[in-house]
Amino acid sequence: MGEADDDRFDRARRIGWLDIGAVFRAKILMIGAGALGNEVAKDLALSGFGKITVVDMDRVVASNLSRCLFFDAKDADDRRPKSEAICEGVRRLSPQADPVGIVSKIEDCGDSLFADNDVILGCLDNVNARVHANAHSYHVGRPYIDGGMEGFIGKVMVSLPPDGACLQCGMNRSHAKIAEMRFSCTGRDVVFHEPPTPAEITTTSVISAVIVREALKIVSGRKDMLLRNAVYYDGQRNVCEEFEVDLNPECPVHGPR
């Protein structure tokens, strides 16, 4: 066995543009610790990210277990906070990681949380929280990568202030109408929306991989390779396309502060 096999990140170091040192140093804020949050946290940990803050107000229930790597039946019995369970899982995968869990709605966290991190990842289940995360990231100049999914359909959008469109630029009246709803796959804990959203793990895996891949580009300083629009994925039709979202001059995020 040579030195190459002793280095946990040897294979990643062989990707020329990937800056593993920058990955180790980067501070990541992950908002949402559901199915998408589990997969994103797994990819972050295995990619070498260690300074991860996880924000989620929910607790584990049994219906999470088909899609959530870091939750088990005891977590569901104990109604363990999701952010806490994910942090423990991240430590298990990556002993040098130092994740921090916050049991809260993102809207109740201080604004400094956004400024204190280098990249913000949205793994959320409702429009209001997405709008909040997008706007606060934009206003402190932090890249915001948002993922969403329903059944076999998913989407990822990268907002990179001060350039280009943000997540809210691509929203319309149909988003405003459902802003208060939570499209959670959790089921019985859903407060505002029934029935629960269809969800399955393969789409979650695809969408989470795109989110973390884009984060790796950002921290490695390769914005030239970055997804600058939205990626739509439809696993039923075997389609993955990049769509253009233009900056909307009437978007409140881009208006006077």
Place this chain on the structure above:
Amino acid sequence: MAVRIKVKNAETGATVEMELEQENTVDEVIESAATFWSKDMGAYVLRKGKKVLRGGTSLKDAGVRPEDVLELIPDPEGG
């Protein structure tokens, strides 16, 4: 001036013809198509080619022309 377009349902591949005024907005097309197909309450976007059309924009300003085919796509909000 009236403009006749087709809207395609991305989930099923079905299409519907709509006759609209150029002053109609993208939001109105989204709502009409979603109602026609009895879509679940949710977020949708309308695209022309690769471009996602802005909700409050009129069809004229969005560059929608007669016989265009627009696609109604669900914007997934689950996590």
